[in-house]
Amino acid sequence: MTPTPPSGERPLESWRDEFPILRHTTYLNSCSLGALSRRSLGYVGEFHALWNAMGAAAWYEEWWGRLDALRSGVATFWNAEPGEIALSSSVSAAIGSVASGIDYGRRNRVVVAEMDFPTLAYQWMGRSEVEVVRVPSDDGIGVTTERWLEAIDDRTAVVATSHVFFSTGFVQDLPPIAEAAHRAGALFIVDGYQAAGQLDVDARALGADVYASGPLKWMLGGPGLAYLWVRRERIEELAPAAPSWFGVEDQFGFDIEKLHLRDDARRFEPGTPALSTVHSALGGLEILLEAGMPRVAERIRTLTDDLLERLAGAGLEARYASDPARRSGIVTVEVPAGRDAKVLADRLRKRSVVVDARDRFIRISPHFYNTVEENEVLVDELGRVFESG
Numbered sequence: 001m002t003p004t005p006p007s008g009e010r011p012l013e014s015w016r017d018e019f020p021i022l023r024h025t026t027y028l029n030s031c032s033l034g035a036l037s038r039r040s041l042g043y044v045g046e047f048h049a050l051w052n053a054m055g056a057a058a059w060y061e062e063w064w065g066r067l068d069a070l071r072s073g074v075a076t077f078w079n080a081e082p083g084e085i086a087l088s089s090s091v092s093a094a095i096g097s098v099a100s101g102i103d104y105g106r107r108n109r110v111v112v113a114e115m116d117f118p119t120l121a122y123q124w125m126g127r128s129e130v131e132v133v134r135v136p137s138d139d140g141i142g143v144t145t146e147r148w149l150e151a152i153d154d155r156t157a158v159v160a161t162s163h164v165f166f167s168t169g170f171v172q173d174l175p176p177i178a179e180a181a182h183r184a185g186a187l188f189i190v191d192g193y194q195a196a197g198q199l200d201v202d203a204r205a206l207g208a209d210v211y212a213s214g215p216l217k218w219m220l221g222g223p224g225l226a227y228l229w230v231r232r233e234r235i236e237e238l239a240p241a242a243p244s245w246f247g248v249e250d251q252f253g254f255d256i257e258k259l260h261l262r263d264d265a266r267r268f269e270p271g272t273p274a275l276s277t278v279h280s281a282l283g284g285l286e287i288l289l290e291a292g293m294p295r296v297a298e299r300i301r302t303l304t305d306d307l308l309e310r311l312a313g314a315g316l317e318a319r320y321a322s323d324p325a326r327r328s329g330i331v332t333v334e335v336p337a338g339r340d341a342k343v344l345a346d347r348l349r350k351r352s353v354v355v356d357a358r359d360r361f362i363r364i365s366p367h368f369y370n371t372v373e374e375n376e377v378l379v380d381e382l383g384r385v386f387e388s389g
């Protein structure tokens, strides 16, 4: 993978040409699915061409290198060592693999937030030996550090939560939660699916032991893969209960008698990864590395502030954190009483405005490739569909 280094020279707006959907659609739903880039299309085209031309020979001559390129690109992206990164098939599978390697004998509690994406809690709800504790939200937007501190104690085996809450965009202040988890002797697992690609993430600096995300959303690489970071010092104390041949020292030794897990994070890899996604993911990752995450994050913040101002100006009430430090590029607006958010999102789509519907809310998520003009279109159209019968 050879992304050119971040350039302060290239204006971020110039990346818009990379994303064909932006020519005909006001696309403000990157927290569900990031836009497809020409770069990703090119890589996927190359993958198909090699498959067609070489068949299985492409594995060893080309594709194996692509897997390494993606792992090391993710390591660069998260300021991590390559040996701390594993590819997985989904965030659920990645976290489930780590969860399977924890001993719940002495401590049996797993503390999550009631606002987390449910798949996080499900990893432990299927284990009868584990008690899942849900930390409440006082305002329906975020969870305070005090609430976390109340819930974590010496019965806690794991604290697992989101970096950014999927339904409100609330950015959690992770270091104090990490500190409380570690003081209690618990492992700290972070679901970063709604953070990586919109915030500049350094999982180690945040205090996480495990951080999972993937290319689908803000990282612009499509569905079919996940990225897992495991802190070097914790890797060898965690052995997945159901390892795969990708997770052993001598993958091509085909020894069915012995199980020697790798000493790096790849011990959690679940088997052959989705190769087409590996290629589209490389495109998205390169673009973010080249654009530079600090600039991307700043641009998303500017667009979000602009969106909030426009919504307020139009009399549309948005739900977001009152503390600016806790806000991110996910903004939700409650639909008028008696209206169905999915129906309204569908109407917007027919007007070439793509947003998401969650519960009673329209969820809007600008990425760095969006513009304030698109915010304006969205707010106008939103006002119209809210008013129409």
Ligand SMILES: Cc1ncc(COP(=O)(O)O)c(C=O)c1O
Residues within 6 Å of the ligand: 089, 090, 091, 092, 093, 117, 119, 162, 165, 166, 191, 192, 193, 194, 214, 226
């Ligand atoms: C915060 C968060 N975590 C996890 C998931 C689910 O991830 P996966 O389907 O890869 O398991 C989502 C999906 O939308 C999400 O928003």
